[in-house]
Amino acid sequence: MFYRRALFYLIAWASFHIIALILLSLLFRMSINKLGKTSKSVITNSEHTIKDTLPNLMATRDDFPILHSTVHGKPLVYFDNGATSQKPHTVIDRITKYYETENGNVHRAVHHLSELAGHAYEGARDTIKTYLNASKREEIIFVRGATEGINLVASSWGRKNLRPDDEVIISGMEHHSNIVPWQLICEERGAKLRIIPVDENGELVLDEYKKLLNENTRFVSVVYVSNGIGTINPVKEIISEAHKYNVPVLIDGCQAAPHIAIDLQDMDCDFFVFSGHKVFGPTGIGVLYGKEAYLNEMPPYQSGGDMIKTVSFEKTTFNDLPYKFEAGTPDISGAIGLATALNYVSGIGHANIAHHEKNLLVYLTDKLKAIPGMRILGEAKNKICLVSFVIEGAHPLDIGTMLDFEGVAIRTGNHCTQPLMESFGVSASCRVSLAFYNTIEEIDVFIEALNKVLRLLK
Numbered sequence: 001m002f003y004r005r006a007l008f009y010l011i012a013w014a015s016f017h018i019i020a021l022i023l024l025s026l027l028f029r030m031s032i033n034k035l036g037k038t039s040k041s042v043i044t045n046s047e048h049t050i051k052d053t054l055p056n057l058m059a060t061r062d063d064f065p066i067l068h069s070t071v072h073g074k075p076l077v078y079f080d081n082g083a084t085s086q087k088p089h090t091v092i093d094r095i096t097k098y099y100e101t102e103n104g105n106v107h108r109a110v111h112h113l114s115e116l117a118g119h120a121y122e123g124a125r126d127t128i129k130t131y132l133n134a135s136k137r138e139e140i141i142f143v144r145g146a147t148e149g150i151n152l153v154a155s156s157w158g159r160k161n162l163r164p165d166d167e168v169i170i171s172g173m174e175h176h177s178n179i180v181p182w183q184l185i186c187e188e189r190g191a192k193l194r195i196i197p198v199d200e201n202g203e204l205v206l207d208e209y210k211k212l213l214n215e216n217t218r219f220v221s222v223v224y225v226s227n228g229i230g231t232i233n234p235v236k237e238i239i240s241e242a243h244k245y246n247v248p249v250l251i252d253g254c255q256a257a258p259h260i261a262i263d264l265q266d267m268d269c270d271f272f273v274f275s276g277h278k279v280f281g282p283t284g285i286g287v288l289y290g291k292e293a294y295l296n297e298m299p300p301y302q303s304g305g306d307m308i309k310t311v312s313f314e315k316t317t318f319n320d321l322p323y324k325f326e327a328g329t330p331d332i333s334g335a336i337g338l339a340t341a342l343n344y345v346s347g348i349g350h351a352n353i354a355h356h357e358k359n360l361l362v363y364l365t366d367k368l369k370a371i372p373g374m375r376i377l378g379e380a381k382n383k384i385c386l387v388s389f390v391i392e393g394a395h396p397l398d399i400g401t402m403l404d405f406e407g408v409a410i411r412t413g414n415h416c417t418q419p420l421m422e423s424f425g426v427s428a429s430c431r432v433s434l435a436f437y438n439t440i441e442e443i444d445v446f447i448e449a450l451n452k453v454l455r456l457l458k
């Protein structure tokens with residue numbers, strides 16, 4: 001009798017707790033949905049109705065530990081993604097796992113760890129080939145970043161192929177990394193640098209580009225997405241025009257890779273570069289893609305171990321692609337981290353990212369335009385969520401410094417695009433550049449902070 005009663009109380013007690021747990025979890029889900037809905041609120045402006053944002057936004061933000069930090073006692077609002085992006089747990093954990101369980105040198109030994117490291121490193125190359133839709137893994141060269149990739153092509157291809165009076169075309173909205181290497185090699189070879197102009201909307205003047213192309217043009221190197229003003233350039237058209245003259249084209253994809261799906265076979269560029277750290281991967285790693293035919297005929301850029309087949313004191317023969325361009329021990333963990341980041345981005349989906357970022361851009365631009373004295377530099381039809389602006393009576397550096405005290409990180413200066421800034425008649429601007437993990441609420445915090453700063457400055 002006693003046992004029966006005890007059993008009855010036990011079952012009743014357990015049932016009560018199970019029901020309570022179910023109710024609590026229902027309540028929790030409702031509150032999460034409510035929070036999510038704040039991000040999905042309907043926002044209207046003159047042209048657009050923003051109905052929803054990234055569906056898994058809340059979960060996505062939780063993937064980035066740094067986004068939950070505070071700066072000067074305020075929650076961080078990170079709007080400097082054009083400079084570098086933040087890293088998700090999965091990338092951080094993958095790099096830790098590599099060093100904890102797989103660390104060895106690649107291509108050099110038969111022991112277990114070397115094999116593990118080699119497998120992961122070459123696997124990363126395959127992931128990147130797939131992400132970019134390149135046709136061959138041999139066309140994927142690991143470099144330190146976009147800057148090194150462009151230097152490699154300018155030095156190796158340029159030194160072999162440029163002759164006096166040849167012409168290299170770049171654009172007026174290039175990052176210094178896609179100006180200086182060409183300037184130096186043109187000087188060395190007696191070649192000339194030609195510039196595609198930028199109009200007042202911040203778009204390339206394609207008619208002028210077509211006029212610049214001629215029998216002396218040897219190379220075209222153009223940015224896909226401007227880091228200075230956010231313009232997305234019509235790279236397919238730029239490439240096909242150059243190909244009419246059999247001229248190879250390099251696309252600087254640094255600011256495109258985090259926002260736009262890249263399809264190299266469709267784009268048909270001859271070279272493509274990007275940096276891992278801008279696309280949620282680690283610093284110190286990047287990719288140079290080159291069509292096999294070009295890479296095969298180019299001399300090595302750096303020399304040393306791994307890029308050779310045979311070495312004697314009389315003569316060295318070089319390794320096959322891609323190793324011919326990867327001298328010395330590469331950034332193994334960086335390549336693995338980058339591949340993890342790209343898989344993560346693919347998991348979110350470029351369509352989701354583009355949709356959400358478009359909403360952010362429309363909302364942000366509207367809010368900025370409501371500020372007296374505001375001048376936005378470049379309002380191209382096709383843009384990523386990056387806005388450069390100046391405000392009458394307030395210096396960009398002061399704005400950036402004071403916003404930092406409000407927890408808001410933006411970039412100020414010339415953004416390594418001095419000629420572009422000069423074409424807008426300014427030496428510096430404020431630049432806000434958003435990623436898929438940014439929210440409408442963060443834009444509100446930024447605008448409120450900006451207004452506060454302006455009240456103090458003006």
Ligand SMILES: Cc1ncc(COP(=O)(O)O)c(C=O)c1O
Binds near residue numbers: 145146147148252416
């Ligand atoms: C468009 C563009 N190209 C090239 C670079 C250079 O990239 P990295 O410094 O990672 O080599 C940047 C960096 O800001 C960039 O935005």
